[in-house]
Structure formats: structure tokens, C-alpha cells
Amino acid sequence: MKKQPISELKRLFGEGLITAELISELKLDERKGVQNLIKSYENQKRKEIELEVKYHEMCQIENRARLHGKQYIAGVDEAGRGPLAGPVVAAAVILPMDFKLLGLNDSKQLNEETRKKYYDIIIEKAISYGVGVVDSRKIDEINIFEATKLAMMKAIKGLNVFPDHVLIDAVNLKNLTCTYESIIKGDAKSVSIAAASIIAKVTRDGIMEDIHKKYPEYDFASNMGYGTKIHMEKLKELGATPYHRYTFSPVRNVISMKEEVTAGNK
CATH class of the missing domain: 3.30.420.10 (Ribonuclease H-like superfamily/Ribonuclease H)
Structure with a gap:
């Protein structure tokens, strides 16, 4: 069997032009590059089968x-x-x-x-x-x-x-x-x-990315409103925005603390 250049084999694999007969022939090719192509191909096919099974289950x-x-x-x-x-x-x-x-x-x-x-x-x-x-x-x-x-x-x-x-x-x-x-x-x-x-x-x-444009300090585009470290630091430093949920305890606690500080400064 004449050995095809690995570059040509990569093209065939990439374009989906591989047959079962060709795979059988290539398994006899001792070149490491060829064996890696086969391994990658078989892993891809295995993943496709797993996705098919999963999708069928979800239907x-x-x-x-x-x-x-x-x-x-x-x-x-x-x-x-x-x-x-x-x-x-x-x-x-x-x-x-x-x-x-x-x-x-x-x-x-x-x-x-x-x-x-x-x-x-x-x-x-x-x-x-x-x-x-x-x-x-x-x-x-x-x-x-x-x-x-x-x-x-x-x-x-x-x-x-x-x-x-x-x-x-x-x-x-x-x-x-x-x-x-x-x-x-x-x-x-x-x-x-x-x-x-x-x-x-x-x-x-x-929506959170739009809110981020109004209040970029809170990093809403990254945390999506969750209580990340940066978000909590800014919440304590700057207080709550109109988009915060005031009944959620981390926000409620910050509001209470700021109200206490304000009252103490009067």
C-alpha cells in the first residue's frame, strides 16, 4: 500500500472523506502522525454517538x-x-x-x-x-x-x-x-x-450587560448579579443600586449598615 502524505490524510479527515476501508488500511500505517489522526477521528465519532444517545434520552x-x-x-x-x-x-x-x-x-x-x-x-x-x-x-x-x-x-x-x-x-x-x-x-x-x-x-x-453600562463599578457584565468578591466589595463601598434586591440578606445587611452609619453621623 502506497503511503499517502499526512497532509493529504488531514485533508481527507477534515472534509469527512474517510471510509471504513481506508481506516482499516491506515491502522497498518506505523507513522505516529497517522495513528494520531485515527485516534482523533475515533474519539470524535465516539463523542458524536454519546451526543446522539443523550439527545435521544432527553426527547x-x-x-x-x-x-x-x-x-x-x-x-x-x-x-x-x-x-x-x-x-x-x-x-x-x-x-x-x-x-x-x-x-x-x-x-x-x-x-x-x-x-x-x-x-x-x-x-x-x-x-x-x-x-x-x-x-x-x-x-x-x-x-x-x-x-x-x-x-x-x-x-x-x-x-x-x-x-x-x-x-x-x-x-x-x-x-x-x-x-x-x-x-x-x-x-x-x-x-x-x-x-x-x-x-x-x-x-x-x-439585560445584566445593559445594567452594567449604567453601573460598571459592580461588574454586572461578568458576575450577572451574583455575589462575587468584587460585587460584594462594591456593594459595601457604594451601596445598593435600584436593580439590587433589597430583601436579599446580603443587600439588606449593607443597607442597614449604611443607615446606621448615616444615623450615627447626624
Whole structure:
């Protein structure tokens, strides 16, 4: 067998022009560069199979619902329950039956670049999607759990196709007029909830980046409102912004301390 230059083999691998017969021949080629190409190729194929299996598993909840006659299945998730500042954002997504996006997962498991890429694909391919935003003042008024439910209901109402079944990540929404399931860690078990988690996360990150422009000292573009070291230092130094959640204890404590200092200086 005439040995092909490794540069040519790299081209064939890169363009997907490798056959099973060629792989068998190349396994007899003792050159280290060739063996590395085969190893990389086999690792890639193994990963693709794993992603296929994972995606198939994440479609099972939707498939069961369809077997029960459900057609428009909405996944619902939120982003931003834990931060000290910014809104809580929820999204609802109805995906078509033939939707496929290998690697789709809980948004927290994906890097920012992948989330944004998947976000574009999801909103392009979705039958419908809706977003609900509840700001920090409303969170303070009704508490974060009720605010999360309110954001989810807003997201569902924002759909232009009414769902006949709703899959929700770990929250019970009792005011729905259709059937629903509350699924613990649903963003890792359902493609619809995972898609919703990405829309909610990317949307909220965009909001926090806008808030960062108004209050860059708090580094909101990086911490997204979570209590990082820099954020806490600036919170203690400068006090709370209008976007902070005053009922959250770290913020409430800082406000109380500043009020005590102000009163003591009078």
C-alpha cells in the first residue's frame, strides 16, 4: 500500500472523506502522525454517538406526551433566582417534533459562545417561544419564588401557540389550563426545558450587560448579579443600586449598615 502524505490524510479527515476501508488500511500505517489522526477521528465519532444517545434520552418525556395525544409541548425554565441584583427571567419554548440539536443541555453546562449559538438556532426553529421578566422591585414585593412563577406564567402567555402540555423545571404552576409536569432537574432531562433554559439565560445575561453600562463599578457584565468578591466589595463601598434586591440578606445587611452609619453621623 502506497503511503499517502499526512497532509493529504488531514485533508481527507477534515472534509469527512474517510471510509471504513481506508481506516482499516491506515491502522497498518506505523507513522505516529497517522495513528494520531485515527485516534482523533475515533474519539470524535465516539463523542458524536454519546451526543446522539443523550439527545435521544432527553426527547423521551416529549415523546411520551405525544403518545398521549399532546401536540404543542412547551418547556419552561428560568434564570436568575439566586443573584443579588437584576430580574428573574423565564422562557417557554415549543419545539417542532423534528427538532434536533446535538449537545443541547442545561444552559449552565454550556459556555457563553455555545449558548448564544444555540439561542439563535432555537428561536429560528421553534414553533413558538415566549419570555417573562420580573424586576427586582417586584421580587422584593412578592418574594423570589412567587416572582419566578409569575415570570413563568408571563412566558407561557407570551407564546403565540397555546400549549396543550407544559414541562416545567422544578416548579408547580397550578393556574395552567392544560396538563403539566414539574420535573426536578428538567433542564438536563428534557430538550424543551433545556431550550427554555438557554433562552432565559441568554436573555437575562443581555439585560445584566445593559445594567452594567449604567453601573460598571459592580461588574454586572461578568458576575450577572451574583455575589462575587468584587460585587460584594462594591456593594459595601457604594451601596445598593435600584436593580439590587433589597430583601436579599446580603443587600439588606449593607443597607442597614449604611443607615446606621448615616444615623450615627447626624
